[in-house]
Amino acid sequence: MTASPAPVYDWTVLDDATREALLARPVQTVAQRTRDAVAGLLADVQARGDAALREVTARFDGVELATFEVSEAEFAAAHTAVPADLRQAMQEAAERIEAFHRAGMAQPYSVETAPGVVCERMILPIPRVGLYVPAGSAPLPSTALMLGIPSRLAGCREVVLCTPPRKDGTADPAVLVAAQLTGVRCVFKLGGAQAIAAMAFGTDSVPACDKLFGPGNSYVTEAKQQVAQSGAAAIDMPAGPSEVLVIADAGADAAFVAADLLSQAEHGPDSQVLLLSDDEGLIERVQAELATQLAELDRADIARQALSASRLVKVATLDEAFAISNRYAPEHLILALRDARAWLGRVEAAGSVFLGDYTPEALGDYCSGTNHVLPTSGAARAYSGVSVASFQNFVSVQSASRAGIAAIGDCAVTLARAEGLDAHANAVALRLRKAAA
Amino acid sequence: MTASPAPVYDWTVLDDATREALLARPVQTVAQRTRDAVAGLLADVQARGDAALREVTARFDGVELATFEVSEAEFAAAHTAVPADLRQAMQEAAERIEAFHRAGMAQPYSVETAPGVVCERMILPIPRVGLYVPAGSAPLPSTALMLGIPSRLAGCREVVLCTPPRKDGTADPAVLVAAQLTGVRCVFKLGGAQAIAAMAFGTDSVPACDKLFGPGNSYVTEAKQQVAQSGAAAIDMPAGPSEVLVIADAGADAAFVAADLLSQAEHGPDSQVLLLSDDEGLIERVQAELATQLAELDRADIARQALSASRLVKVATLDEAFAISNRYAPEHLILALRDARAWLGRVEAAGSVFLGDYTPEALGDYCSGTNHVLPTSGAARAYSGVSVASFQNFVSVQSASRAGIAAIGDCAVTLARAEGLDAHANAVALRLRKAAA
Numbered sequence: 001m002t003a004s005p006a007p008v009y010d011w012t013v014l015d016d017a018t019r020e021a022l023l024a025r026p027v028q029t030v031a032q033r034t035r036d037a038v039a040g041l042l043a044d045v046q047a048r049g050d051a052a053l054r055e056v057t058a059r060f061d062g063v064e065l066a067t068f069e070v071s072e073a074e075f076a077a078a079h080t081a082v083p084a085d086l087r088q089a090m091q092e093a094a095e096r097i098e099a100f101h102r103a104g105m106a107q108p109y110s111v112e113t114a115p116g117v118v119c120e121r122m123i124l125p126i127p128r129v130g131l132y133v134p135a136g137s138a139p140l141p142s143t144a145l146m147l148g149i150p151s152r153l154a155g156c157r158e159v160v161l162c163t164p165p166r167k168d169g170t171a172d173p174a175v176l177v178a179a180q181l182t183g184v185r186c187v188f189k190l191g192g193a194q195a196i197a198a199m200a201f202g203t204d205s206v207p208a209c210d211k212l213f214g215p216g217n218s219y220v221t222e223a224k225q226q227v228a229q230s231g232a233a234a235i236d237m238p239a240g241p242s243e244v245l246v247i248a249d250a251g252a253d254a255a256f257v258a259a260d261l262l263s264q265a266e267h268g269p270d271s272q273v274l275l276l277s278d279d280e281g282l283i284e285r286v287q288a289e290l291a292t293q294l295a296e297l298d299r300a301d302i303a304r305q306a307l308s309a310s311r312l313v314k315v316a317t318l319d320e321a322f323a324i325s326n327r328y329a330p331e332h333l334i335l336a337l338r339d340a341r342a343w344l345g346r347v348e349a350a351g352s353v354f355l356g357d358y359t360p361e362a363l364g365d366y367c368s369g370t371n372h373v374l375p376t377s378g379a380a381r382a383y384s385g386v387s388v389a390s391f392q393n394f395v396s397v398q399s400a401s402r403a404g405i406a407a408i409g410d411c412a413v414t415l416a417r418a419e420g421l422d423a424h425a426n427a428v429a430l431r432l433r434k435a436a437a
Numbered sequence: 438m439t440a441s442p443a444p445v446y447d448w449t450v451l452d453d454a455t456r457e458a459l460l461a462r463p464v465q466t467v468a469q470r471t472r473d474a475v476a477g478l479l480a481d482v483q484a485r486g487d488a489a490l491r492e493v494t495a496r497f498d499g500v501e502l503a504t505f506e507v508s509e510a511e512f513a514a515a516h517t518a519v520p521a522d523l524r525q526a527m528q529e530a531a532e533r534i535e536a537f538h539r540a541g542m543a544q545p546y547s548v549e550t551a552p553g554v555v556c557e558r559m560i561l562p563i564p565r566v567g568l569y570v571p572a573g574s575a576p577l578p579s580t581a582l583m584l585g586i587p588s589r590l591a592g593c594r595e596v597v598l599c600t601p602p603r604k605d606g607t608a609d610p611a612v613l614v615a616a617q618l619t620g621v622r623c624v625f626k627l628g629g630a631q632a633i634a635a636m637a638f639g640t641d642s643v644p645a646c647d648k649l650f651g652p653g654n655s656y657v658t659e660a661k662q663q664v665a666q667s668g669a670a671a672i673d674m675p676a677g678p679s680e681v682l683v684i685a686d687a688g689a690d691a692a693f694v695a696a697d698l699l700s701q702a703e704h705g706p707d708s709q710v711l712l713l714s715d716d717e718g719l720i721e722r723v724q725a726e727l728a729t730q731l732a733e734l735d736r737a738d739i740a741r742q743a744l745s746a747s748r749l750v751k752v753a754t755l756d757e758a759f760a761i762s763n764r765y766a767p768e769h770l771i772l773a774l775r776d777a778r779a780w781l782g783r784v785e786a787a788g789s790v791f792l793g794d795y796t797p798e799a800l801g802d803y804c805s806g807t808n809h810v811l812p813t814s815g816a817a818r819a820y821s822g823v824s825v826a827s828f829q830n831f832v833s834v835q836s837a838s839r840a841g842i843a844a845i846g847d848c849a850v851t852l853a854r855a856e857g858l859d860a861h862a863n864a865v866a867l868r869l870r871k872a873a874a
Contacts (some may be wrong), residue, residue, distance in 0.1 A: 001663075018677065080564065083586045085851055086852070088848075089848045096551060099473065099550050100548050100833075109541055111537050113806035117805055119806040120534075122784065127763075127785055127786065135855070138856045138858065140856055141852070142852055210786075210819040231814065231815075243557055256490070256864070256867060256868060263861040263864045266859065266861070298857070327806065347832065350832055351566065353559070353834040353835070354835055354836075355834060355835065356836055356837075358839055358841065358872065359835055359836050360842075361861075362853055362862070362864045363835060363837055363865070365849070365853075366853065366861075368845065369548065369550035369554070369835070379671070381647040381648075381671075382563050382648040382830070383830070384549070384829075384831040387558075391833075394824060394826075395790060396537075396789045396801070396807035397792060398791055398792065399778065401795060402795055405796075405800070408804050410805065411529045411530055412799050412800055412802070414522055414523055415530060415800055415804065416802075416803065418523050418574045418611055419576070421698040421700070421799075424700040424803075425733075426700070426730065426733070427696035427797040427799050428797055428799050431693060
């Protein structure tokens with residue numbers, strides 16, 4: 001077992017402290033230097049707008065841009081540059097993403113809570129939203145689909161998308177085609193914290209946005225945190241490294257499980273990878289498969305680093321596995337179990353769940369229809385993945401007739417007086433008198 | 438007009454800078470001293486738990502508490518102490534709040550996005566939630582209802598409620614009765630930032646919570662921000678002073694409008710109060726009413742301070758009024774208009790809307806059925822008020838059969854390769870081969 005690329009643990013023999021340590025995410029301490037650098041950059045963009053953006057882009061992206069907005073000509077060139085099979089794949093993925101997201105859209109409703117008192121929920125799009133599509137180790141057109149489609153379904157008035165420029169001053173063509181597929185036309189070649197700053201504060205060229213969405217590196221994440229904290233813009237959710245937890249039984253296919261662990265591991269050296277199984281034989285077979293498959297990967301170095309911090313854990317029972325998973329609250333949870341659906345009721349916290357042997361995480365990443373922007377670092381305990389609702393506001397509306405206030409006014413007066421709020425009581429009492437007159 | 442308790446402006450003659458200033462909220466700068474004090478308190482509670490809570494409670498609330506949890510005997514005593522009419526009012530309010538919130542609950546759903554590919558949304562309660570019910574200038578049993586009812590409808594496993602102790606070591610009886618009405622039994626006599634710390638980190642007596650809800654003073658607000666920022670617990674929304682914007686036409690009842698402005702003003706000296714009207718006569722009548730009604734109020738001093746910073750604004754048209762309101766994005770928006778419903782479609786951002794002459798804000802505060810925990814300070818542009826969904830996680834679930842992955846696998850492989858993620862492609866390709874075998 002020493003040659004295994006991933007360390008193995010036996011949960012049953014571990015003490016509480018070791019168990020806790022095994023489930024702990026690496027603390028994402030943002031260096032004070034990073035924090036200050038981001039704060040400085042935000043302040044600079046807020047103060048100097050496009051001029052600051054141009055300087056920062058020259059410094060970090062190595063390219064001088066006169067304008068940031070992607071032109072019609074660039075969209076057209078992107079369309080030509082992207083191979084037909086990739087365009088077709090994006091189109092198909094977009095259709096399924098739209099079908100799933102549309103079916104889950106909340107509806108307005110209305111309830112007469114007392115005779116003459118109607119309470120309603122009205123659903124409004126968030127007026128102006130900003131989408132960030134990273135292009136660090138690789139551009140992510142799939143993220144443009146995952147953010148663009150729900151923003152369009154929500155009906156947001158203004159949708160802005162930022163993605164980093166390449167050295168030649170163009171944006172990744174696949175990202176542009178994906179943006180276009182979702183109806184997003186307002187795309188800016190801006191990356192990193194400067195993109196977040198531009199969308200949060202607005203500049204002469206980039207419109208200010210009410211809420212910002214999307215993954216990114218530690219600078220992007222820190223910038224999103226800072227603008228959310230200051231109230232400049234809301235954000236979709238806190239972000240950390242991507243993670244998968246697989247629960248597999250003796251009948252699972254070791255090659256599939258290993259491939260799923262590796263597809264998480266290749267995201268980055270800090271990716272979190274866990275396997276829980278009640279079968280020692282399965283764990284051994286997965287180890288062997290990991291070694292074999294790892295050798296074949298282009299991104300083997302990245303995956304190897306992530307795997308060295310991964311945890312293959314032997315548990316006594318599947319019940320124990322679910323208890324651990326619920327405590328960990330993984331972003332992605334794969335149930336490589338016989339009759340996986342029967343176990344679904346055990347899940348208390350996860351971003352997205354993948355049932356059975358033929359549902360790899362990669363399907364959800366790209367084209368099953370679900371969203372891949374999901375809560376990480378245990379945030380799945382209290383945050384949900386992106387959906388159409390993430391782009392909407394739910395506004396309550398109430399209207400009382402004279403009969404309505406006559407029916408419930410005394411109740412309000414009694415509560416207002418109990419809370420010592422006279423003017424509240426008075427606002428109701430005045431109407432009660434006139435309604436009775 | 439010089440005797441008016443509220444300053445009047447004519448929007449049409451103002452320049453852009455003055456307009457902007459009129460709509461600006463007072464910047465809620467948290468003094469570095471406050472920030473540091475809260476950070477120190479959080480760290481202390483995290484490190485020393487109940488011992489720290491006892492010391493802080495003695496210092497700030499002036500009472501030595503051996504235990505924080507409210508006992509059965511205290512609940513029973515509270516029931517006796519609360520007058521029957523108040524108990525009855527709370528019961529009635531609870532029923533309407535429940536009816537409205539229940540009707541808006543999201544449902545799970547399932548879509549077959551391709552043959553053999555089923556995508557679902559599963560709805561899970563957030564496991565452990567913490568509710569904060571302040572008792573600053575007055576205890577707020579209504580807030581216990583507004584938070585307790587949706588937490589119960591969501592089915593949260595553990596619901597903790599903190600409310601400050603009184604000098605005699607007991608909690609406000611009305612708050613306890615309200616908590617009981619909603620089924621919340623786990624109540625702690627803890628106030629301020631220490632209550633937030635206890636619920637975020639957990640102590641020997643207070644369970645740790647995944648998400649914290651509720652209004653509070655600047656220390657509570659800062660503590661919530663800090664625990665959310667550090668990832669210790671999620672929070673419902675950012676918080677600022679309460680606010681109302683009234684749009685009134687010539688036909689509005691000046692006494693009603695004045696009463697609504699005053700019921701906002703009495704909340705605190707920093708409450709935000711705006712009136713927009715296209716009718717100068719109405720504004721004059723409202724000014725006169727404000728002076729008359731103000732004299733009668735118990736909390737006249739507070740209301741007078743808030744009014745002195747309020748803005749009664751003459752606009753050219755109601756269209757202009759809606760443009761201003763949408764820019765301001767008020768927590769509470771009252772449409773004191775003839776045929777108010779016809780104007781509802783103009784609203785782009787608000788926390789809760791009140792239609793017509795007989796729907797004072799106080800109805801929504803207490804007993805129409807809608808929630809009164811709402812986004813302030815312009816957050817209504819990107820945040821919604823509390824609902825059952827605030828206490829739930831929405832988890833996507835997907836399952837593909839062999840036929841399912843055969844249908845969409847190539848699409849995933851193409852996208853994965855385009856993004857340079859080989860292991861993702863491999864996880865799908867392995868299954869495609871086996872499914873075809």
